[in-house]
Amino acid sequence: MPHRPYIVGNWKMNGNRAMLAEARAIDRAAGRYPDVQVALAPPFTLIGALREAVTAMGVGGQDCHAHAKGAHTGDVSAAMLVDSGADFVIVGHSERRKDHGESDGVVQAKADAALANGLGVIVCVGETLDERDAGKAVSIVAGQVDASMPVGEGTSDAVALGKVAVAYEPVWAIGTGRVAAVSDVIEMHAAIRARLIALYGEAGEKVRILYGGSVNAGNAAELLAAQGVGGALVGGASLTADAFLPIIAAAGNGEA
Numbered sequence: 655m656p657h658r659p660y661i662v663g664n665w666k667m668n669g670n671r672a673m674l675a676e677a678r679a680i681d682r683a684a685g686r687y688p689d690v691q692v693a694l695a696p697p698f699t700l701i702g703a704l705r706e707a708v709t710a711m712g713v714g715g716q717d718c719h720a721h722a723k724g725a726h727t728g729d730v731s732a733a734m735l736v737d738s739g740a741d742f743v744i745v746g747h748s749e750r751r752k753d754h755g756e757s758d759g760v761v762q763a764k765a766d767a768a769l770a771n772g773l774g775v776i777v778c779v780g781e782t783l784d785e786r787d788a789g790k791a792v793s794i795v796a797g798q799v800d801a802s803m804p805v806g807e808g809t810s811d812a813v814a815l816g817k818v819a820v821a822y823e824p825v826w827a828i829g830t831g832r833v834a835a836v837s838d839v840i841e842m843h844a845a846i847r848a849r850l851i852a853l854y855g856e857a858g859e860k861v862r863i864l865y866g867g868s869v870n871a872g873n874a875a876e877l878l879a880a881q882g883v884g885g886a887l888v889g890g891a892s893l894t895a896d897a898f899l900p901i902i903a904a905a906g907n908g909e910a
């Protein structure tokens with residue numbers, strides 16, 4: 655892997671204060687693998703408490719609004735994420751795109767807001783099963799990358815600093831136990847890299863491309879070793895230290 659691997663847990667709408675003990679255990683493991691960048695994105699309600707509870711790992715949001723403040727009931731801005739202790743945010747997750755009708759343009763505006771506020775950003779892309787079956791997976795994902803990645807002022811600096819990542823998450827692999835074939839992951843990550851270089855020039859090499867979708871202790875080593883895979887975005891298997899630690903260890907090429 656050309657970059658320091660990036661292993662990110664997305665807790666989605668799971669977690670309460672009792673789960674901070676899991677986060678502390680994950681953080682201790684992160685401290686044992688300094689060559690792996692580890693982060694957790696809990697629900698908004700836990701960001702502040704998680705920030706206080708951990709030292710070695712990053713803490714992020716799962717979404718942010720594109721605007722700084724105002725009449726947007728229920729939304730949280732990038733500045734508010736920073737204020738509560740987050741250092742990055744995930745945008746454009748397929749669950750947001752589906753449940754909240756977020757278009758590529760909306761995702762891009764959120765990514766721009768994240769960078770403008772100094773957050774790192776992980777932009778999610780991925781095809782549905784119908785799109786893959788129709789042979790359109792690569793063109794769909796390439797189109798999402800072109801239209802969702804940040805383009806605002808300061809983007810080139812953020813890209814050069816490694817603060818921008820893409821997560822390739824085939825929708826049909828999320829929470830299903832069905833993982834993409836390694837050869838398909840390699841093909842897609844190469845296609846995404848080509849789009850990133852088209853967008854950002856040579857600096858596009860600095861954008862880590864994570865795989866997400868049913869990553870677990872059993873498949874992490876193979877996926878993380880695949881050409882072009884710079885890390886993993888992990889849902890279900892990031893909820894407990896027991897499940898998440900072997901994935902961190904796999905990225906560090908060591909024993910848990």
Ligand code: 13P
Nearest residue numbers: 664828829867868889890
């Ligand atoms: P699972 O690891 O539960 O499949 O979720 C993947 C995901 O959506 C991470 O963002």
